[in-house]
Amino acid sequence: MKLEYTERQQAFRKEIRDWLAANVPQKPLESFDIKEGFEQHRAWEKKLFDGRWSAVTWPTDKGGRGCDLIEWLIFEEEYWRAGAPLRVNQNGIFLLAPTLMEYGSEAQKARFLPKMASGDETWAQGWSEPGAGSDMAAIKTKAIKDGDHYVINGQKTWSTRAVYADWCFGLFRTDPESTRHHGLTFILLPLDLKGITIWPIRQLNGLPGFAEIFFDNVRVPVDNRLGEEGAGWSVAMATAGFERGLMLRSPGRFQQTAKLLVDLYQRHRARADADPAVRDAVLKSWMDAEAYTLATYATACRLAKGGHIGAEASTNKIFWSELDLLMHETAMSILGARAELLPHAPAAGDVGHWLDGFLFAQAGPIYAGTNEIQRNIIAERMLGLPRA
Numbered sequence: 001m002k003l004e005y006t007e008r009q010q011a012f013r014k015e016i017r018d019w020l021a022a023n024v025p026q027k028p029l030e031s032f033d034i035k036e037g038f039e040q041h042r043a044w045e046k047k048l049f050d051g052r053w054s055a056v057t058w059p060t061d062k063g064g065r066g067c068d069l070i071e072w073l074i075f076e077e078e079y080w081r082a083g084a085p086l087r088v089n090q091n092g093i094f095l096l097a098p099t100l101m102e103y104g105s106e107a108q109k110a111r112f113l114p115k116m117a118s119g120d121e122t123w124a125q126g127w128s129e130p131g132a133g134s135d136m137a138a139i140k141t142k143a144i145k146d147g148d149h150y151v152i153n154g155q156k157t158w159s160t161r162a163v164y165a166d167w168c169f170g171l172f173r174t175d176p177e178s179t180r181h182h183g184l185t186f187i188l189l190p191l192d193l194k195g196i197t198i199w200p201i202r203q204l205n206g207l208p209g210f211a212e213i214f215f216d217n218v219r220v221p222v223d224n225r226l227g228e229e230g231a232g233w234s235v236a237m238a239t240a241g242f243e244r245g246l247m248l249r250s251p252g253r254f255q256q257t258a259k260l261l262v263d264l265y266q267r268h269r270a271r272a273d274a275d276p277a278v279r280d281a282v283l284k285s286w287m288d289a290e291a292y293t294l295a296t297y298a299t300a301c302r303l304a305k306g307g308h309i310g311a312e313a314s315t316n317k318i319f320w321s322e323l324d325l326l327m328h329e330t331a332m333s334i335l336g337a338r339a340e341l342l343p344h345a346p347a348a349g350d351v352g353h354w355l356d357g358f359l360f361a362q363a364g365p366i367y368a369g370t371n372e373i374q375r376n377i378i379a380e381r382m383l384g385l386p387r388a
């Protein structure tokens with residue numbers, strides 16, 4: 001195995017590094033969980049799109065650069081290293097788009113991909129319902145065919161960024177007699193349709209980061225279906241695979257957090273070294289971020305040779321979510337009592353954004369399928385243990 005970048009990959013790294021150095025906003029954007037911040041992030045997506053950086057793995061005729069997975073990993077490393085804004089349209093670009101490319105008609109690709117890449121249309125995910133979280137096959141929200149439309153009634157919940165997003169994709173029960181994963185259909189719908197009510201839900205940081213979506217006789221054209229009617233479960237599993245597998249949390253994110261943690265430790269060494277467990281945790285954080293990076297490069301190489309990402313997507317998800325918790329908990333220990341201050345508090349000093357990251361890290365073991373569910377998948381599908 002040759003662990004070196006080719007000249008072409010190095011040139012690619014330089015190109016994106018230079019572009020980011022010239023374009024990343026000097027002043028951090030507001031949170032995309034408030035309206036103003038959402039629009040700032042949308043404008044940033046447009047800027048990325050204009051530079052052809054918004055969806056680098058997409059084909060060139062769809063606004064991408066046709067990058068392979070190694071180039072994508074390089075792009076992500078540079079993106080996080082530059083401290084560039086979070087991606088407000090990641091549900092669309094990283095999760096829905098690969099699914100659309102696999103299951104969508106040419107007309108659907110032409111309709112949805114360009115506006116997704118430019119940030120003109122942002123996307124929310126509609127899987128969870130009050131009685132269907134981990135047990136997603138318990139979905140009850142119905143989409144019953146009426147001529148060339150589906151009529152949707154029911155409720156989705158925990159839909160990230162649905163408060164401000166333009167469109168939503170999700171699973172709906174098109175066969176009212178069906179049970180479990182049969183009779184479900186994957187549907188794309190604009191969130192401003194008549195009969196849709198959106199109620200914001202405040203997250204731990206007080207901001208409306210997700211929402212409940214209520215459907216009251218909402219009419220959606222049948223053309224908005226992705227894949228066959230009743231085959232939604234397998235379409236949704238492809239999206240979930242992209243989410244847990246590679247696309248949701250690239251190693252660059254954790255390498256950058258590990259680097260910031262090492263910087264923080266070095267600035268506070270005198271106090272941090274009083275507890276040897278803190279030093280160990282800093283070291284483990286850095287090593288685990290590197291291990292995750294190498295493992296992801298190995299997966300990318302395997303996929304490039306025609307391999308598939310299977311149940312090991314679950315080990316990835318557990319690994320990065322637990323690593324994220326460890327890194328943020330360690331930063332909180334180093335900062336001591338000041339860790340609870342927001343960055344603009346008078347006595348904040350160099351607390352930075354660790355508190356916000358710490359709060360969000362708590363959600364890592366829950367979203368994209370809880371870690372308990374991932375452990376069930378590993379037990380049953382990788383280790384062949386009996387079903388729980």
Ligand SMILES: Cc1cc2nc3c(=O)[nH]c(=O)nc-3n(C[C@H](O)[C@H](O)[C@H](O)COP(=O)(O)OP(=O)(O)OC[C@H]3O[C@@H](n4cnc5c(N)ncnc54)[C@H](O)[C@@H]3O)c2cc1C
Nearest residue numbers: 125126127128133134135158159160363366367368370372
């Ligand atoms: C930050 C964040 C963003 C999210 N964004 C979205 C989104 O955009 N769209 C969307 O549809 N949903 C979203 N979700 C919802 C998320 O997918 C669900 O919270 C998750 O699937 C768990 O479902 P639940 O909350 O109903 O918990 P439950 O399924 O009720 O689980 C409760 C607890 O029981 C455990 N448990 C349940 N079943 C089993 C089992 N069989 N074996 C062992 N343990 C089990 C779970 O692990 C959990 O600890 C988001 C959640 C968070 C935290």
